[in-house]
Amino acid sequence: MLGALLSTLARPRWWAMSLAAFLVRGGVLLILLPIVALPSIAGLAAAFGQVLVGFVFGEPSTAALLLAGVLVLAIATWLVASANVGAWLDIALAREAAEDEDLLATGPALERVAAHRAAGARLLAHLPTAVAIAFAAGRIIDVGYAEFIQPGNPTTPILLRVAAREHRIQLDRSWMVGDILDDVEAGHAAGCRSVLLDVGHETEWRLGAARTPDVITTDLETAARAILRRLA
Numbered sequence: 001m002l003g004a005l006l007s008t009l010a011r012p013r014w015w016a017m018s019l020a021a022f023l024v025r026g027g028v029l030l031i032l033l034p035i036v037a038l039p040s041i042a043g044l045a046a047a048f049g050q051v052l053v054g055f056v057f058g059e060p061s062t063a064a065l066l067l068a069g070v071l072v073l074a075i076a077t078w079l080v081a082s083a084n085v086g087a088w089l090d091i092a093l094a095r096e097a098a099e100d101e102d103l104l105a106t107g108p109a110l111e112r113v114a115a116h117r118a119a120g121a122r123l124l125a126h127l128p129t130a131v132a133i134a135f136a137a138g139r140i141i142d143v144g145y146a147e148f149i150q151p152g153n154p155t156t157p158i159l160l161r162v163a164a165r166e167h168r169i170q171l172d173r174s175w176m177v178g179d180i181l182d183d184v185e186a187g188h189a190a191g192c193r194s195v196l197l198d199v200g201h202e203t204e205w206r207l208g209a210a211r212t213p214d215v216i217t218t219d220l221e222t223a224a225r226a227i228l229r230r231l232a
Contacts, residue, residue, distance in 0.1 A: 013096075014093060014096070017089050017092065017093045018089075018093065020085075020089055021085075021086045021089040021090055021093070024081075024082045024085045024086050024089075025082050025083070025086045026082065045148060048067070049148075079123070080119075083119035083120075083122060083123055084119045086119070086122070087119035087122060143162050143165075143166065146165060147161070147162065150165075152165070155189055156171070156189060156190040156191070157186045157189060157190060159186075160176075160186065160187075160190040160192075161190075164190075171190045171191045171192055172191040172192070174190075174192045174193075175187070175192055175193050175194065175195060175227050176188075176190070176192040176193070176194045176195070177194070177195045177197065177220070177223055178194070178195075178196065178197065179196070179197040179198075179199050179201040179202065180196075180201050180202045181196065181202055181204070181205070181206065181207070181211045181213075182211075183196075184196055184210075184211055184212070184213045185210045185211045188210045188211075189210065193214045193230070194213045194214050194215070195213060195214065195215045195216075195217065195223045195226065195227065196213035196215070196216045196217075197217060197218065197219070197220070197223065198216055198217070198218055199218060214230075215227070215230075
């Protein structure tokens with residue numbers, strides 16, 4: 001193991017190949033996300049709202065169909081291209097490592113594997129993840145559409161509005177439990193009473209009328225008992 005590590009550190013070409021394989025498979029998104037400013041919900045609605053209205057109500061316009069086709073084609077092209085390029089880089093790196101004289105090859109010789117077969121195997125391994133993402137995306141679209149047509153009270157944080165709508169929660173009869181004062185403020189904005197778990201995560205302690213918890217405790221069990229006493 002140590003010999004393999006030292007051999008890898010001595011070959012910057014392998015670093016570049018590994019980095020390239022990571023980037024083409026989506027690693028570039030991890031680099032761009034902190035840099036690129038994501039559009040707001042209002043911005044997305046202004047840009048695509050008119051195009052998507054007919055699509056949602058079963059009468060898609062030509063522009064909506066064209067937009068959907070372009071998105072599907074772009075995603076499919078990126079998946080196929082990135083999978084094949086990443087697989088080719090993996091195979092090339094593995095072959096160079098197998099043929100390296102400084103590394104002791106104790107296993108059988110590396111077979112020649114086509115890049116598309118390696119890419120297919122990798123994509124198949126990600127199938128459960130893709131199914132989960134597709135299901136989650138459908139739920140996000142449903143919730144987003146409901147939020148567009150019935151936005152509710154704008155002073156209530158959107159996450160609490162969505163939770164209340166989806167699970168039929170009465171926020172004015174609920175408790176918000178959090179470990180920082182921002183959670184307390186969010187709960188009060190939604191009409192909830194609040195519990196602060198003082199476990200060391202709050203470091204600023206900027207108090208105010210909206211940021212003063214109803215109960216302060218150090219663990220969930222004590223918090224639950226305090227809530228039950230208040231409800232009794």
